[in-house]
Amino acid sequence: MGGTNGKKLNLKLKVWRQKNSKDAGHFEEYDAKDISTDCSFLEMLDIVNNKLILEGKDPIAFDHDCREGICGSCGMTINGNPHGADRGTTACQLHMRRFNDGETIVIEPFRAKAFPVLKDLTVDRSAFDKIIQSGGFVSVNTGSAPDANAQLVPKEKADLAFHAATCIGCGACVAACANSSAMLFTSAKISHLGLLPQGEPERDRRVLKMMETMEEAGFGNCSNTGACSLACPKDIQFENIANLNAEFLRASIRSRD
């Protein structure tokens, strides 16, 4: 790799430490010394954690899995921004060359009533799973595979549905929203499934159910600020939320339940 000529950074970290969901939590300061600008943000935390472990201290807990921006596991608030300052980037794909030597970095968990902190920077995002379970599916016939292209899908709708489907369920939209609303996540699922003919049979019931579950889980309401879309590592568009509003109105009018 080309790298950045082995440049090294010395940083101050202010990290949120919280033993468990009952603990009040507090900020703790750490030095991150000799950090290569080629490190990812999570690798920088690994280095700090290795040192903590060697010192017999409790390492900083954070979620991660793929480290290539596709799984949605990582997520933390870096200097006030979910996944850090860069648009369209997950925390695992954020690199230390984006920081300056001597800088102080404030690291907090995603904060929302619906995402209780489990430990330090890890939060429980199972509220998203509940939203998915309540309506994020389509029904298909069993038996032999249908002919490819037997069902016609307009290219434009396929593209929109595809883009909505790139949501990785990270929760940055909730973390960025002043209201901790899960509208962008939910709307991505509504577009992903509802724009396609395969999702048509459940179309009305899906949007009613998923919204009901979203509200019950303790997420806030949408104020159309658009902060969600700005924070989203997959650039899920705000227009999905407007589409969700229209879908919800349509389903409410048509529903016979």
Place this chain on the structure above:
Amino acid sequence: MKYITSAIGRKQLMAVTGLAWSLFVLSHMAANLLILFDAEAYNKYSHALISNPAIYLAEAGLLLTILAHIVNGIRLTIENRSARPQKYAMPTNGEKAARFQSKWMVYHGTLLAIFLVWHLLTFKFGTVYMVTYNGVEMRDLHRLVLEVFQDPMYVAGYLLCMVAVGFHLSHGFYSAFASLGLSHPRYMSLMNKFGYLYALIIAAGFISQPIYVYCIAVR
């Protein structure tokens, strides 16, 4: 789930009531521009409004609409705040920050609610002067306006509130269309720009009146 108590249902109630008031403030602003031109026309216009019995229906409608908007807006805001019991040490910033006025709706909104009461007390329920044109006696609201806008403190307070209405609409107008489901990016971006223009026209139109009276009319 009941539509009207749902998150989106209440959001759409905000939108409909907000848009109704947006139209009302536009007509109110535009008609009152008469103050810049002609005292008699100004008084005759207000007389035509308040002597028409349909005014009670219109007033009741406006009152109901704004009450629904206020009560609902405050409830939504309280719920929204409680969805994040532990605040962040740092807010979103840089490219990831939403425009500030969208997060302050309840603050300029509250200022507007206070303004509405103040405004009605000054004008609708204020000093009654009379004037007669061609044998028809009517309120001389023109005289009252000229009198009220000679107080620099009153003018300053009024200007502040009109800036607030500008901020409220610079997000609210566009937001209402998003709430009602307008999702096409082309029209959304158009609406966003139009929302700023609408807010500017309303704020500037209202601001021009006390400025004119204070700086020009009574000099």
